[in-house]
Each structure stands twice: as C-alpha cells, then as structure tokens.
Amino acid sequence: MSWTIGFVGAGVMAETMISGLLAEGFEPGRILASHRRADRVAELSALGVSATLDNRVAAAADVVVISVKPQTLLGVLAEVKGAVRPDALVVSIVAGARLRVLQVVLGHHKVVRCMPNLPCRIRRGMTVWCAAGELGDGDRARVAAVLGVMGKHIEVQDEGHVDRATAVNGTGPAIVAHFVKAFIEAAGYIGEPRGVARETVLETMLGTAEMILQNEGHIAELIDEVTSPGGTTSRALQVLKNGRFSAVLTESVDAAYQRTRELGDALEAALPPA
Numbered sequence: 001m002s003w004t005i006g007f008v009g010a011g012v013m014a015e016t017m018i019s020g021l022l023a024e025g026f027e028p029g030r031i032l033a034s035h036r037r038a039d040r041v042a043e044l045s046a047l048g049v050s051a052t053l054d055n056r057v058a059a060a061a062d063v064v065v066i067s068v069k070p071q072t073l074l075g076v077l078a079e080v081k082g083a084v085r086p087d088a089l090v091v092s093i094v095a096g097a098r099l100r101v102l103q104v105v106l107g108h109h110k111v112v113r114c115m116p117n118l119p120c121r122i123r124r125g126m127t128v129w130c131a132a133g134e135l136g137d138g139d140r141a142r143v144a145a146v147l148g149v150m151g152k153h154i155e156v157q158d159e160g161h162v163d164r165a166t167a168v169n170g171t172g173p174a175i176v177a178h179f180v181k182a183f184i185e186a187a188g189y190i191g192e193p194r195g196v197a198r199e200t201v202l203e204t205m206l207g208t209a210e211m212i213l214q215n216e217g218h219i220a221e222l223i224d225e226v227t228s229p230g231g232t233t234s235r236a237l238q239v240l241k242n243g244r245f246s247a248v249l250t251e252s253v254d255a256a257y258q259r260t261r262e263l264g265d266a267l268e269a270a271l272p273p274a
C-alpha cells in the first residue's frame, strides 16, 4: 500500500479524514494537504503531513480529495486542472457537487462523489458514495481504505442517493443534536438536574437506536410496546402529533435536500454549454 493521498482545501472534514488515516497507520509522508492560509498550513504540518499553500501539489497525489466548500469549488478545480494525474482517483466531499461537474471542470474521468458526516471524527461516521468513470478493484479498495477509517460507508449506483444523503446523514448530526438539546431542556423544564437529564436522554437514545439496530421488532411495535392506553407515553405522543413533529421533521430534511439540489444546479449552470 504505497499510494499517496492529497487533500485540496484541508479544513474540518479533511482533518477528520487525515486523523483517521493517521490513526489507522497510514504513513504521514504519504499524506499531502493544501490550504490557502499559511497559519492553517502550519497547523496541518504539525499533524506530521506534507502541508502546502499550493493546491496543485496536493492534487498530484494518487487519490485526490476535494474538500472545499461548494462556493469555492469551481475556482479550485480550475486551478488544479492539469495537475491531477490521468490515473488518479478524485474523491469529492463537496455538498451538491455532481459527478458531471467534477468530470467536466477537471477534464478527468475517475471521480467519486461522497457524503460523509461529522461523526466520522470519532470513527462512527456514515458515508454514502457514488462513482463515475469505471473504477477498477484497486480504486474501490482505495475508496474503502479512505472511507473505512471514518466509519461505515455504502456505494450507491444512482447519484440521487448522494443528494438525499446530504440531507440525511450530512445534515443529520445537526438535526439529531438539536433534538438532543431540546430533549435535555425539556427534562430540565420538569425539574431534572442538567447532568442527570443529559445522561438519561443520551442513554435512552443510544439504547433505543441499538434495539432498532438489533431488529428488536418493527419501530412501530417498539412504540406500541411502551404505550399503554391512557398512560404517560400516550400523552407524550399525542402532544408530538398535535405539534406536527413528524411533519416539521420532514419539512426540515426536505429543506436540506432542496438546498443540496440548488447548490448542484448552481454549479451545473456555471458549466460551459455541452
């Protein structure tokens, strides 16, 4: 395993991936990372990787991870075009950026679009990815090596899944954290001390998720099991229904999905006519 990996625009998510690779024993000398600010380059150097102000240096690796924000993507792609080697595998984590845009602007075929999420930082991430341009077994092994250090990953054939994943697993940690915060505050409202509330809410969430993961019956059956007629859970669920909890959640996820599509459309609109 002697291939190199370069991160172009090494911010929060790139550092998450770099930390995972280092923890997994990937040699620091095989990791390149570029950034536009010298102070950030110094921070990246402190991780032991080869950090540079020159995006084209990072883009000359065997696996090139594009990790800038969507708004700066086109400028950065134009800058590194030509520096990417013909046999390189380009992996983009940029929200909304479609495979076609990456291929056309870079003039490069072997491209992977993926959507990781923040829990990748503690190796409990979820990444959904889609490839274009005929990846070989070696390419797939490299994708698995990079994404595997961050948690679970699944390959999908239809790129639409990556748009939806952006709204579900990409945005998900913020939605879940928002829910956890509100739940802890609610426990505080009825008098539970903050520490107890935090532990109770988190353990309840983890335990419930674990039960669902272990297929302990259908989710609706689980709800049924704790809901006795006229009981406490029944009262709680009625309030959630009256407050349009499920509808609001759907609207929230749909808003993230629509924004993902908007970002993708804006990038595509900037392409030269086919």
Ligand SMILES: NC(=O)c1ccc[n+]([C@@H]2O[C@H](COP(=O)([O-])OP(=O)(O)OC[C@H]3O[C@@H](n4cnc5c(N)ncnc54)[C@H](OP(=O)(O)O)[C@@H]3O)[C@@H](O)[C@H]2O)c1
Pocket (backbone or CB within 6 Å): 008, 009, 010, 011, 012, 013, 014, 034, 035, 036, 037, 055, 067, 068, 069, 070, 072, 076, 093, 094, 095, 115, 116, 117, 118, 170
């Ligand atoms: N954060 C998440 O949870 C998450 C999850 C999934 C996917 N993503 C996607 O991952 C990408 C990166 O997200 P992030 O959260 O890591 O953002 P980030 O921390 O802002 O990382 C991007 C970095 O690129 C730098 N940069 C901007 N222009 C540059 C240029 N021309 N050359 C070199 N570096 C440049 C930025 O520098 P400055 O600091 O100077 O602006 C920033 O440090 C985004 O496209 C996002 O959609 C993020």
